[in-house]
Amino acid sequence: MEATTEMMNSNLKLTNRDRAVLMKTPFLAGLSGNSLIRMFANMTVVSLSARKSVFREGENADALYCVLSGYVRLYRLNREGREADMRICGPGDTFAECLIYGGNQYRYNAQAAEAVTLARFDLQAVRELAEQEKDISKAVMTSLSRHLLSTMDCVANDRLYTAPQRVANYILARCPVDGGPASIRLPFQKSLLAGMLGLAPEALSRAFSALRKTGVTVRGRVIQVVDVQALREV
Amino acid sequence: MEATTEMMNSNLKLTNRDRAVLMKTPFLAGLSGNSLIRMFANMTVVSLSARKSVFREGENADALYCVLSGYVRLYRLNREGREADMRICGPGDTFAECLIYGGNQYRYNAQAAEAVTLARFDLQAVRELAEQEKDISKAVMTSLSRHLLSTMDCVANDRLYTAPQRVANYILARCPVDGGPASIRLPFQKSLLAGMLGLAPEALSRAFSALRKTGVTVRGRVIQVVDVQALREV
DNA sequence: AGCTCCGTTTGACGCCGATCAAATTCCGAG
DNA sequence: CTCGGAATTTGATCGGCGTCAAACGGAGCT
Numbered sequence: 361m362e363a364t365t366e367m368m369n370s371n372l373k374l375t376n377r378d379r380a381v382l383m384k385t386p387f388l389a390g391l392s393g394n395s396l397i398r399m400f401a402n403m404t405v406v407s408l409s410a411r412k413s414v415f416r417e418g419e420n421a422d423a424l425y426c427v428l429s430g431y432v433r434l435y436r437l438n439r440e441g442r443e444a445d446m447r448i449c450g451p452g453d454t455f456a457e458c459l460i461y462g463g464n465q466y467r468y469n470a471q472a473a474e475a476v477t478l479a480r481f482d483l484q485a486v487r488e489l490a491e492q493e494k495d496i497s498k499a500v501m502t503s504l505s506r507h508l509l510s511t512m513d514c515v516a517n518d519r520l521y522t523a524p525q526r527v528a529n530y531i532l533a534r535c536p537v538d539g540g541p542a543s544i545r546l547p548f549q550k551s552l553l554a555g556m557l558g559l560a561p562e563a564l565s566r567a568f569s570a571l572r573k574t575g576v577t578v579r580g581r582v583i584q585v586v587d588v589q590a591l592r593e594v
Numbered sequence: 595m596e597a598t599t600e601m602m603n604s605n606l607k608l609t610n611r612d613r614a615v616l617m618k619t620p621f622l623a624g625l626s627g628n629s630l631i632r633m634f635a636n637m638t639v640v641s642l643s644a645r646k647s648v649f650r651e652g653e654n655a656d657a658l659y660c661v662l663s664g665y666v667r668l669y670r671l672n673r674e675g676r677e678a679d680m681r682i683c684g685p686g687d688t689f690a691e692c693l694i695y696g697g698n699q700y701r702y703n704a705q706a707a708e709a710v711t712l713a714r715f716d717l718q719a720v721r722e723l724a725e726q727e728k729d730i731s732k733a734v735m736t737s738l739s740r741h742l743l744s745t746m747d748c749v750a751n752d753r754l755y756t757a758p759q760r761v762a763n764y765i766l767a768r769c770p771v772d773g774g775p776a777s778i779r780l781p782f783q784k785s786l787l788a789g790m791l792g793l794a795p796e797a798l799s800r801a802f803s804a805l806r807k808t809g810v811t812v813r814g815r816v817i818q819v820v821d822v823q824a825l826r827e828v
Numbered sequence: 829a830g831c832t833c834c835g836t837t838t839g840a841c842g843c844c845g846a847t848c849a850a851a852t853t854c855c856g857a858g
Numbered sequence: 859c860t861c862g863g864a865a866t867t868t869g870a871t872c873g874g875c876g877t878c879a880a881a882c883g884g885a886g887c888t
Contacts, residue, residue, distance in 0.1 A: 436750040444753035446746050458746075461732070462739030468746070490735065497731040498695070501724065504738040505696030511745045512680050512692075512701070516670040518752050519678035519792050522874070550836070558753050563875055565837050580884080757845070784866070797845050799867050814854075830888090837882065844875090852867070858860090 374405060374479075378428040382479055385426055385452045386502040395493045402485035406478045414470035414478065415456075421466045423480045424456040430476030431548050433555065436468045445555035447511070448473070450547065454503050460487055473552050518558050523567040526557045528594040531576070531583060539589030546581040608639060608713075612662040616713055619660055619686045620736040629727045636719035640712045648704035648712065649690075655700045657714045658690040664710030665782050667789065670702045679789035681745065682707070684781065688737050694721055707786050752792050757801040760791045762828040765810070765817060773823030780815040 374382070382388055388399060405428070408414065414425065414432060425432075427449045434447040434455055446468055449455050455470060460483065490497045517526055530553070535542040546553060554564035568578045574594055575586030585591055608616070616622055622633060639662070642648065648659065648666060659666075661683045668681040668689055680702055683689050689704060694717065724731045751760055764787070769776040780787060788798035802812045808828055809820030819825055 434746075436754060438754040442754065444750055446749050446753075458739040458742045460739065461736040462743050467743060468750070491728060491732065494725060494728070494731070497728070497735065498725065501731065501734055501738065502695040504735060504742060505692040505694065508692045508738060508742045508745060509696050509701060511742060511749060512668075514749055515680050515745060515752070515792075516678055516702070518749070519680075520670060520672040520676065558749075560876055561836070562838085562877080566875085569837085756843095794846055795866070796847080796868085800845085803867085832887085833885095835882105835884085837880100839878105839880085841877085842875105843877100845872105846874095847872085848870090850867100850869080852865100854865070855863095857862090 374428075378405070378477055378479075381428050381451045382426060385454060386506060387426055387454045387457070387499050389499070391495050391499060392493075395489070395495050398489055398493070399481065399486075399496070402482045402489070404480045406480050408472040408476050408478070410472055410474045412472045414472065415466045416469050417466055419466050421456065421459045421464055421483055423483055424454065424459065424486065425470070426454045426479040426481070427451050428477040428479055431473040431552060432476055432478070433471045433473045433552070434468050435471070435555070443555075445558070447514075448548075448552060448556040454507070456483075457500060457503050457507065459483060460490060460500060473548065514558075523557070523559055523563050524570045525594055526559070527564065527567040527571060528574075528576075528591050530557065531585060532588065532591055535585060535588050535591075539587065539592075542585045542588050544583050544585075546583065550581075608662075612639070612711055612713075615662050615685045616660060619688060620740055621660055621688045621691070621733050623733070625729050625733060626727075629723070629729050632723055632727070633715065633720075633730070636716045636723070638714045640714050642706040642710050642712070644706055644708045646706045648706065649700045650703050651700055653700050655690065655693045655698055656717050658688065658693065658717055658720065659704070660688045660713040660715070661685050662711040662713055665707040665786060666710055666712070667705045667707045667786070668702050669705070669789070677789075678792070681748075682782075682786055682790040688741070690717075691734060691737050691741065693717060694724060694734060707782065748792075757791070757793055757797050758804045759828055760793070761798065761801045761805060762808075762810075762825050764791065765819060766822065766825055769819060769822050769825075773821065776819045776822050778817050778819075780817065784815075 388396065391399065406425075415421075415423075417436060429451055432449045432453075432455065433445050434449065435443045435445045437443055447455070456466065459466070486496070486500075490500050517529065521529065531544065534544045550564055551561045554561045557564065559567070568576065571591075571594065574590055576591065577584040577586075622630065625633065640659075649655075651670060663685055666683045666687075666689065667679050668683065669677045669679045671677055681689070690700065693700070720730070720734075724734050751763065755763065765778065768778045784798055785795045788795045791798065793801070802810065805825075805828065808824055810825065811818040811820075
């Protein structure tokens with residue numbers, strides 16, 4: 361695929377991988393054949409290159425999205441133009457679903473943090489489907505519930521924990537449960553993780569180096585943990 | 595009513611005021627007569643005195659609640675026992691609705707910040723009703739959407755604004771739209787407002803005194819604003 | 829390999845807000 | 859009205875993290 365095509369929105373067929381991601385999201389998992397067909401009928405696939413905007417705060421909301429590949433930043437600006445991430449959406453995450461019953465304008469900016477593929481659903485169509493089909497309204501409720509719980513977690517994390525603790529929590533949430541050594545790989549740039557944790561990139565970097573004495577080693581995107589149990593006590 | 599009765603849970607009839615509050619919540623507004631009756635059938639009224647716990651994090655979730663009067667704190671604890679409020683629920687607010695489709699355990703503590711009256715709905719019953727009745731699932735989606743949007747606002751506020759700015763935002767959201775002078779009355783203690791804004795009480799107090807030079811006067815629970823427009827520029 | 833761009837790290841600094849302590853005010857009970 | 863406990867304010871101190879600047883490193887390109 362040539363560069364110019366990659367750079368712009370385009371309606372494509374779903375790849376098999378994308379389809380698999382889509383079917384596992386709470387938003388589409390568990391839909392009956394008929395509902396699924398009707399959802400697909402109102403879906404288009406959108407590809408965006410890094411840093412392209414999906415939508416901006418205040419714009420008229422006419423679609424919700426599901427991430428198929430890549431990552432999307434949801435963020436807001438203050439008067440001086442400083443950005444604060446509110447959520448980072450990865451494969452399987454849905455965003456702007458809160459607008460099905462929550463207003464007619466986007467409430468934050470959405471931007472491709474890297475090259476992304478999105479499933480785009482017409483908001484009005486989903487609204488109507490959710491009124492007709494019970495399994496769709498159930499999917500919407502499930503999706504909203506998860507999103508709400510994770511956002512509340514985010515508030516609690518911001519208010520309760522310091523930067524190294526938040527980083528430790530992030531690592532622990534992605535480590536095997538037993539207490540031994542572990543290794544994980546970040547699925548995105550560190551600056552994205554920083555935003556996700558409500559930190560400046562420099563603060564994330566310092567948090568990692570503070571965790572070195574707890575046995576956390578970082579090389580590139582790979583994070584190695586000597587003792588998972590020890591990390592729990594940070 | 596004698597003190598001992600006020601102190602304990604009790605199943606009571608709805609007062610007219612409570613009923614009016616209940617009917618205006620997104621959770622019950624717009625329900626058809628039949629759905630309304632079925633919801634009421636699974637509802638009990640609970641009264642709690644100040645500081646009593648509604649539920650605790652980790653407990654088995656068997657009910658969701660709607661505040662009829664008073665305020666409820668939703669908060670979480672860190673290992674050292676420090677508390678962080680995640681949400682303050684007032685009359686008309688619903689909490690723990692995210693557990694209809696979001697898990698079987700409460701994810702945070704809920705405590706009466708003062709004497710409160712709550713409508714308590716059996717979670718399993720609401721789950722079943724939401725599957726059957728479209729208007730109920732719609733009410734749940736509306737309620738979840740609002741709650742989600744306000745929680746995302748909370749994250750953005752925490753990350754973008756300083757204490758005086760957050761206080762200014764709070765005041766402005768409750769002031770008449772025109773730019774002139776205004777006066778509002780806090781519906782609760784300042785310490786509760788502090789928690790709601792993610793601040794220590796001392797920090798809220800200092801934020802108020804920082805706003806004095808912008809024409810904000812505080813006496814008890816009454817906040818007077820000389821020039822609403824000026825406050826927007828903080 | 830060498831170069832370049834961009835992401836990351838490190839250092840220096842300052843501000844914001846948490847914390848502890850003490851003073852003061854508020855409010856309800858008697 | 860007075861008292862006592864709780865809420866709030868004020869002061870002092872300190873740690874955490876944002877910001878700016880500069881050094882460093884890695885990935886892709888030629």
